[in-house]
Amino acid sequence: MHAPFTMGPALLFCPADRPERFGKAADRSDAVILDFEDAVAPGDKPGARDAVLEQLGAGGLDPERTIVRVNPVGTRDFELDLQALERTPYRTVMLAKAESAEQLRALAGYSVIALCETAAGIVNASAIAAEPNTVGMMWGAEDLLASLGGLSSRNDDGGYRAVALHARSTVLLAAKAAGKEAIDSVYVNIPDLAGLLAESADAVASGFGAKACIHPNQVAVVREAYSPAPEAVAQAEELLQAAVAAGSGVFQFKGKMIDGPVLKHAEATLRRAGRPAR
Structure with a gap:
């Protein structure tokens, strides 16, 4: 039985071929994602694996706050990634381009965050989430649109296109239906911190337990969105x-009818504040 996923709310990607950034990324985030996949050029992947192994000699990162994103199942790089992982203490893996439940079985013994970022992955999200070693589900917008032959996941106003919103909701619902955590996709417009804050706030309100970041400056914004305001905490405590x-x-209560779902919202607010619910 795999323990529930509790890392977050701000998960920070770090290219695995940049060992000088490992410690900084870990210090600045709630969990670091060492990336063997898209952040590393094909010719640099062997060096990335070596860098992760060599870093262990200096003490390594905290396994409880470290995720390793591996290449897709069926590729030679996936097999080499696993060979390297076996020599580390890291047992939480993000599987890039997860597309079927069977693929999760290739990672037996690991706690897996399934990254659904293709049409097949979104369609099979429920089956993937139901796998015993799946602890979390994440979706990827740009790879998804590329797999569809599209051009961009967002409209000119910065909001997601309908198909991207459908994928986001599908992964969220699949994760929660299976009792697993849901992680929101990255926000690629790095200077637009206001847009990131709005999207992170929506992720919180929708039920995502964490959001992935691609730059250290995004971490504080995500944390701000996930940290309830003092007045919200006080209201939740009073209600409970x-x-x-x-x-x-x-x-x-204060002129409103209160039932079970409203109380669960209040309990969620207290959990995000790090306080015990009733």
Whole structure:
């Protein structure tokens, strides 16, 4: 049985061929994703694996806060990635371009975040999420649109196209239906921190447990979105105290009818604040 995924909320990608950045990325984020896939040029992948192994000699990173993104199943690089991983203490893996439940079985013994970023991956998201070693689900916008023959995941106003929103919702629903965590895709417009904050706030409100980042400057913004305001925490505590006092399933509070789902929203707010719920 794999432990629930608890890293987050800000997960920071770091190219695995840049060992001088490993420690900085870990220090600046809630968890670092050492990337063997898209962030590393094909000719540099052997050096990336060597860099991760050599870094272990200096103490390595905390395995509880480290994820390794491997290349897609069926590629030679995937096999070489696994050979390298076996020599490390890192046991949380992000599988790039996950497309079927069977692929997850190639990572038996690892806790896997399935990155669904192709049409097949989105269509099979529920089956992938149901695999026992899947601990989290993430979606990827740009690779998805590329797999569809599209041009861009976003409209001119910066918002996602309908097909991207469908994929985002599909992965979120599949993850939560299987009791797994959901991770929102990266925000590629690095200077647009306001846009990142708005998208991160939507991720929180929608139920994503974490968001991936591609630059250290994005981490604080994601954390801000996931950290409830003091007034929201106070309101949640007051509401839950009122629920205890009411002692019934449905009650009135400040002119509003309160039932189970509203109380769960309040409990989620307290969890994000690091406080125990009722």
